[in-house]
Amino acid sequence: MHTYFKSLFFLGTLLFPQIAFAHSPIKGIGHFFNGVLHPVFAPEQILIILGFGLWFGQHKPNQYKHIIFLFLAATILGLLASEYLHFSNKSLLLLILTTFIGALIITRRHYFQSLFIIISILGGFVLGLDSAQDDLTGKTKLLSLFGSGVGIYFLMLYSMAFSESFSVKPWKVIAVRILASWLTASAIMVLALSFAN
Amino acid sequence: MVKIIMPPIRIKKENLKLVSAFLLFLFSSSAFAHSDIASLQGGFMSGFTHPLSGLDHVVAMVAVGLWGVFLGKPAIWILPIVFPLVMAIGGALGVAGVPIPYIETGIALSGVVLGLAVLFAVKPPLWVASIIVGAFAIFHGHAHGAELPNAANPLIYSIGFVTATGLLHLAGIAIGELKHLPWGEWIVRGGGAVIALIGFGFLTHMISA
Numbered sequence: 001m002h003t004y005f006k007s008l009f010f011l012g013t014l015l016f017p018q019i020a021f022a023h024s025p026i027k028g029i030g031h032f033f034n035g036v037l038h039p040v041f042a043p044e045q046i047l048i049i050l051g052f053g054l055w056f057g058q059h060k061p062n063q064y065k066h067i068i069f070l071f072l073a074a075t076i077l078g079l080l081a082s083e084y085l086h087f088s089n090k091s092l093l094l095l096i097l098t099t100f101i102g103a104l105i106i107t108r109r110h111y112f113q114s115l116f117i118i119i120s121i122l123g124g125f126v127l128g129l130d131s132a133q134d135d136l137t138g139k140t141k142l143l144s145l146f147g148s149g150v151g152i153y154f155l156m157l158y159s160m161a162f163s164e165s166f167s168v169k170p171w172k173v174i175a176v177r178i179l180a181s182w183l184t185a186s187a188i189m190v191l192a193l194s195f196a197n
Numbered sequence: 198m199v200k201i202i203m204p205p206i207r208i209k210k211e212n213l214k215l216v217s218a219f220l221l222f223l224f225s226s227s228a229f230a231h232s233d234i235a236s237l238q239g240g241f242m243s244g245f246t247h248p249l250s251g252l253d254h255v256v257a258m259v260a261v262g263l264w265g266v267f268l269g270k271p272a273i274w275i276l277p278i279v280f281p282l283v284m285a286i287g288g289a290l291g292v293a294g295v296p297i298p299y300i301e302t303g304i305a306l307s308g309v310v311l312g313l314a315v316l317f318a319v320k321p322p323l324w325v326a327s328i329i330v331g332a333f334a335i336f337h338g339h340a341h342g343a344e345l346p347n348a349a350n351p352l353i354y355s356i357g358f359v360t361a362t363g364l365l366h367l368a369g370i371a372i373g374e375l376k377h378l379p380w381g382e383w384i385v386r387g388g389g390a391v392i393a394l395i396g397f398g399f400l401t402h403m404i405s406a
Binding site: 190 | 278285288289290292342350359363
């Protein structure tokens with residue numbers, strides 16, 4: 001399983017060859033790839049995806065496979081429901097969840113499994129809802145949503161493999177916790193701005 | 198004929214992974230031409246350079262890392278976690294417009310206090326060190342947070358300056374590791390003296406931000 005994650009980690013690196021982009025990655029690359037890259041250009045999404053990945057990787061992904069699958073299922077559900085469910089403040093909810101997940105990574109404690117499940121489902125669902133591109137319709141929208149799902153999956157897998165491979169040596173474990181503190185601090189600042197506005 | 202025997206190059210697998218991860222960071226955002234991506238880049242760089250643009254910020258961040266090394270485990274990693282989190286609270290106060298008096302004085306004082314703590318290798322209990330670092334983090338955070346509403350993309354901006362802050366801590370830790378060398382401790386403590394002097398310069402307005 002360790003080798004599996006290492007392979008996925010390096011495969012993930014090959015999927016983001018940003019140096020090869022001579023033009024904008026948005027123009028002319030099709031709706032599927034627009035969808036794949038959508039989480040990368042939505043800061044709230046990338047923070048929570050990284051947070052989930054670090055969290056899953058920190059807690060022995062083998063033991064929590066079912067929670068990872070629940071997260072992915074909730075994401076797919078959110079993507080599909082984005083056509084029918086609309087509410088504002090999705091970004092706010094994502095930032096609140098990021099703050100919470102960051103705090104859990106920093107403390108590195110094993111809480112109730114039900115807490116893991118609830119946060120994973122909620123986070124995945126809101127992530128999916130937030131991925132809809134409202135200017136698209138029909139098949140193009142579905143293609144874009146599918147791409148977003150793939151992008152979210154690989155980003156999460158990438159950060160999970162990173163965190164899992166950093167779970168062996170003590171200084172690497174600390175590095176993950178420090179990264180989480182950065183995620184939490186960034187989210188807190190922007191939450192404060194959102195509430196102030 | 199002279200035969201040159203080269204020793205075999207052995208690269209540990211773990212080092213290879215780290216090198217690969219480092220190379221990944223090199224292949225980032227070099228060719229983005231569109232304004233959306235450019236604005237994300239610009240927002241990140243704007244936030245990233247904000248702590249670096251003030252010497253008073255830089256020396257205090259580095260001092261946190263240096264002091265953490267002197268205090269040893271677990272302070273060496275707790276302080277770099279406490280600082281950005283409390284800084285975020287200070288930033289939130291700045292964003293909310295909650296006035297905190299003597300912000301610049303607090304920032305300058307952080308350099309003096311932390312620099313002296315490194316110079317004299319002061320080793321208080323962890324909770325005391327955390328409170329001292331946290332208290333100063335409020336001032337630094339408030340200064341950064343006040344700029345947040347002006348940023349085009351606040352989240353990217355905050356990611357930028359939190360990352361810069363964290364990297365400065367890591368730089369302090371890296372420099373602090375010199376103390377394990379025979380003469381290293383004196384160099385590190387000398388660094389603390391320099392930091393304290395710079396902080397004193399800001400405090401007495403001999404150096405301006």
